[in-house]
Every structure is written in C-alpha cells, then in structure tokens.
Amino acid sequence: MYSVLLFCLLWNSRSQVIWIRDNQEQKFPIDGIDKIRFQVQSVSYSPVPVEQPKESKPFAPMVILGSLDYDGLSPVSWW
Numbered sequence: 001m002y003s004v005l006l007f008c009l010l011w012n013s014r015s016q017v018i019w020i021r022d023n024q025e026q027k028f029p030i031d032g033i034d035k036i037r038f039q040v041q042s043v044s045y046s047p048v049p050v051e052q053p054k055e056s057k058p059f060a061p062m063v064i065l066g067s068l069d070y071d072g073l074s075p076v077s078w079w
Contacts (some may be wrong), residue, residue: 034075038066 042065049059068074 034077036068036075038068038076039073041065041067051078 034038044063044065046059046061046063048061
C-alpha cells in the first residue's frame with residue numbers, strides 16, 4: 001500500500017493538514033496541534049539567500065522529508 005502525506009504550513013498562520021491514502025477516497029484531517037509519529041527519510045539544508053524578493057515564500061533553512069508508511073507511525077490521535 002502506498003500513502004502520501006500532503007501538507008502546507010503558511011507563514012504566521014496554521015492551515016489544515018490532510019492525510020490521503022491512494023487506495024481509498026477518504027481524507028483524514030489532522031489538527032494543527034496533533035502529535036505525529038513519523039520516520040525521517042532525509043534532511044537537506046538550503047543555502048542562505050543573499051537577497052530574497054518580497055513576493056517569494058519565506059526562506060526555509062531546512063527541509064525534512066518523512067514517512068508514515070510503517071507500523072505505529074501516524075497522528076497519535078488515530079491510535
């Protein structure tokens with residue numbers, strides 16, 4: 001079974017996080033304060049930009065890619 005976690009965090013605001021499983025048409029909302037158990041797949045660090053246009057997204061100094069595709073990993077509230 002293959003699953004994807006789609007999420008969006010907006011600068012200085014909270015948005016909804018949706019857990020989507022591709023074998024079903026159900027969407028499971030995750031509250032912005034839920035604790036989530038996940039396995040880190042990779043961590044990458046972006047170079048610090050010297051200058052950034054005002055219209056661009058806020059600079060993210062690191063990107064953490066994770067997975068919930070293992071036993072016991074998911075929002076704690078689902079258990």
